[in-house]
Amino acid sequence: MRHNWLITAAALLAAPAAFAQGDAGKHTHDGFYLRGQFGLGYTRAEAADVDLAIKGVSGSLDLELGYAVFNNFIIYGKLFGSSVTNPDLEIGDETIEGGNADTSSNYLGAGAGITYYFMPANFYITGAVVVNKLSITEDGDNIAETDSGVGLNLGLGKEWWVSDNWGIGIGAEVALGRIRSKSNNGDDWNVAHFALLFTATYN
Numbered sequence: 001m002r003h004n005w006l007i008t009a010a011a012l013l014a015a016p017a018a019f020a021q022g023d024a025g026k027h028t029h030d031g032f033y034l035r036g037q038f039g040l041g042y043t044r045a046e047a048a049d050v051d052l053a054i055k056g057v058s059g060s061l062d063l064e065l066g067y068a069v070f071n072n073f074i075i076y077g078k079l080f081g082s083s084v085t086n087p088d089l090e091i092g093d094e095t096i097e098g099g100n101a102d103t104s105s106n107y108l109g110a111g112a113g114i115t116y117y118f119m120p121a122n123f124y125i126t127g128a129v130v131v132n133k134l135s136i137t138e139d140g141d142n143i144a145e146t147d148s149g150v151g152l153n154l155g156l157g158k159e160w161w162v163s164d165n166w167g168i169g170i171g172a173e174v175a176l177g178r179i180r181s182k183s184n185n186g187d188d189w190n191v192a193h194f195a196l197l198f199t200a201t202y203n
Contacts, residue, residue: 026164029117030068033076034202037062037171041195043082043107045134048188051092054105054136056084060195062173064113068203072117078128080153080175081108082193106135107191109151109177122160122167128153132177134189146189149179157199171197 025031043058059082066076087105089096113128132151136144157171177191 027161029072029074029119029203030070031203033064033066033068033074033115035062035064035076035115035199036201037064037173037197037199039171039195039197041082041173041193043084043105043191043193045105045107045189045191048190053090054084054087055090056087056105058082058084058107058193058195060173060193060197062197064115066115072119074115074117074203075112076115076128077110077112078130078153079110080130081106082175082195083107102139104137106137107175107177107193108133108135109153109175111151111153113153121158122169123158124156124171126153126155126157130175130177132175132179132191134179134191146179146187149177149189151175151177151191155197157197159199159201165202167199167201167203169199169201171199173197 038061041058041060044053044055046053062080064076064078066074068074084105109130109132111128111130115124115126117124130151130153131148133148134146135142153175155171155173157169159167159169161167173195175193179189
């Protein structure tokens with residue numbers, strides 16, 4: 001009988017510790033980090049030395065992969081892209097609406113950034129420095145492309161936990177880019193992109 005009481009007491013003492021260990025990492029931003037985002041926005045690419053701009057409603061896709069160096073503070077690598085199908089062309093004060101549904105203006109980039117979560121609200125702010133470029137495709141073929149430039153992506157969002165480690169939510173992102181030409185031929189570009197995003201994060 002005495003041994004039974006000892007076994008019961010040991011089990012009761014061990015239970016909270018086991019529960020706490022099994023709960024470690026739940027609804028906590030630590031360790032491996034993966035975030036995917038997609039949504040709709042607006043992209044405008046403006047030539048720096050010519051009164052010309054390419055613009056329109058754009059689809060946006062982001063992928064971030066990183067690690068929480070401590071709780072709620074994450075360092076990540078980022079890939080992103082936005083694409084305007086059938087973009088409008090602005091020349092001076094005149095806008096020429098796109099007439100070819102097979103033509104797209106694309107803004108692509110890759111870089112590194114940080115995210116910080118404010119808990120327990122699960123609200124985040126994020127920023128990344130990226131290398132970016134513009135391209136024009138027609139029927140899936142690349143017909144024009146700039147050199148690489150430097151840009152800044154800034155965002156914020158709110159997520160809700162749907163499992164121990166997955167959260168989904170909504171966010172917004174602003175991307176600003178300056179793409180300089182290697183040659184002195186007047187083809188520098190300034191890019192501004194804004195998007196509202198659906199987010200899914202594993203952390």
